[in-house]
Amino acid sequence: MTKQSYAVIGLGRFGTSIAAKLYEAGQEVMGIDINNERVDEGKVSVTHAVVLDSTEEESLKSVGIRNFDYVIVAIGNDMQASILTVMLLKELGVKEVIAKALNKRHGQVLEKVGADWVIYPERDMGERVAHQLLSPNVLNYIELSKEYNIEEIIIPLSMERKSLRELDLRAKYNVNAIAIVRNESLIISPSPDQTIQNGDKLVMIGHREDLNDFAHIK
Numbered sequence: 001m002t003k004q005s006y007a008v009i010g011l012g013r014f015g016t017s018i019a020a021k022l023y024e025a026g027q028e029v030m031g032i033d034i035n036n037e038r039v040d041e042g043k044v045s046v047t048h049a050v051v052l053d054s055t056e057e058e059s060l061k062s063v064g065i066r067n068f069d070y071v072i073v074a075i076g077n078d079m080q081a082s083i084l085t086v087m088l089l090k091e092l093g094v095k096e097v098i099a100k101a102l103n104k105r106h107g108q109v110l111e112k113v114g115a116d117w118v119i120y121p122e123r124d125m126g127e128r129v130a131h132q133l134l135s136p137n138v139l140n141y142i143e144l145s146k147e148y149n150i151e152e153i154i155i156p157l158s159m160e161r162k163s164l165r166e167l168d169l170r171a172k173y174n175v176n177a178i179a180i181v182r183n184e185s186l187i188i189s190p191s192p193d194q195t196i197q198n199g200d201k202l203v204m205i206g207h208r209e210d211l212n213d214f215a216h217i218k
């Protein structure tokens with residue numbers, strides 16, 4: 001993996017978990033917070049940590065913020081600070097600014113001032129939990145559009161020991177298998193002769209409703 005540089009502004013629970021994951025993946029991560037207790041290097045997993053107020057242009061310049069490949073604004077409760085920070089980052093020429101929004105209005109303003117990607121952690125996590133409760137056999141999913149998903153689905157018992165040809169997923173369920181997840185490995189573009197084994201999961205692409213029907217087969 002090529003090494004990229006990231007600055008995470010706001011070291012609350014959200015910011016520190018992003019910073020730690022990136023750092024564990026061997027990336028260069030600068031952690032920034034206005035509160036010096038949050039910047040205690042023993043507590044956060046970052047390459048370096050700095051105390052500064054991200055609403056002050058000079059402070060952002062002093063750490064060379066525009067040289068970072070990505071800047072993540074993980075300030076939530078102080079909406080004014082979050083908006084001002086995103087605005088300054090874009091004015092200073094940061095290429096990719098990712099910002100956390102508390103609600104739709106906040107998110108719209110962040111987009112207006114130039115955020116390249118706005119995330120809604122509570123809303124998105126809530127949707128994921130609901131999805132998981134409604135479809136316990138779906139382990140993972142990606143929304144491709146309003147209608148189409150890619151989903152990783154636990155194979156129903158009735159399909160074990162059958163080949164993909166026999167199952168004829170496309171004709172019977174209107175879904176396409178793009179991979180089989182077997183133990184820790186992936187069989188990409190499985191051939192029709194592949195036989196489904198106990199514990200396999202199928203990665204499938206299709207219309208949401210068709211995938212949902214498939215996920216409820218016993």
Ligand code: ATP
Nearest residue numbers: 010011012013014033034035053054075076077081
């Ligand atoms: P989380 O929900 O991620 O745990 P939190 O509830 O602790 O966050 P938030 O208000 O979302 O608090 O702020 C996250 C972090 O952003 C805090 O540690 C806060 O000190 C920091 N922060 C707030 N304003 C600024 C600012 N102007 N400059 C730098 N850091 C800031």
